[in-house]
């Protein structure tokens with residue numbers, strides 16, 4: 039068994055055990071493997087270990103990988119999730135190549151994605167990013183702003199509103215992290231009652247996955263624990 043395969047196995051076991059601790063079914067929680075900055079070979083190894091959902095944060099890097107794997111029938115069935123900051127001038131590439139975007143925090147970006155989503159593809163799945171910690175350095179809307187944007191997105195025919203995404207405050211204090219995630223859970227539950235298409239609460243990373251699962255996360259975004267630490271250029 040290679041490194042990536044054994045790490046994936048370990049994470050899936052952790053997800054299952056934290057789900058059970060929270061009285062949840064393990065299959066309520068999807069694993070998004072965050073492969074940003076990692077080479078194609080890392081994605082291929084994860085794929086061979088059964089992983090199908092991959093998250094990327096940098097448009098150009100992601101498109102290069104997607105094009106190589108989409109042309110290889112032996113890597114069929116990958117679902118690509120865009121999770122990074124999205125500038126207006128990059129929306130077309132994202133609309134044409136991704137299945138999901140987790141990082142929508144402006145009407146203008148949503149509108150462009152709706153216009154640019156190719157007719158031959160299913161509607162693009164969307165999560166609204168919430169800046170739940172209120173840190174200046176983080177993207178995302180305030181909790182109050184979410185409902186206005188959700189209403190707009192739900193009327194765009196080429197987008198499908200799936201839920202919310204958040205990154206917890208950058209701290210080792212898990213009480214603060216839990217407080218952030220509990221606020222997200224409440225917001226998610228309110229949104230779900232308004233829009234039947236909403237089923238996804240994207241939260242939890244390598245360092246805070248257990249807390250996220252205990253607070254209702256339905257999709258954890260894990261990079262480091264699968265692929266090792268990242269080196270930025």
Ligand SMILES: *Cc1c(COP(=O)(O)O)cnc(C)c1O
Pocket residue numbers: 072074095121122205243244245259260261262263
């Ligand atoms: C990089 C990234 C992750 C993965 O973080 P790890 O700590 O490596 O698991 C998750 N979500 C977002 C939005 C990211 O940018």
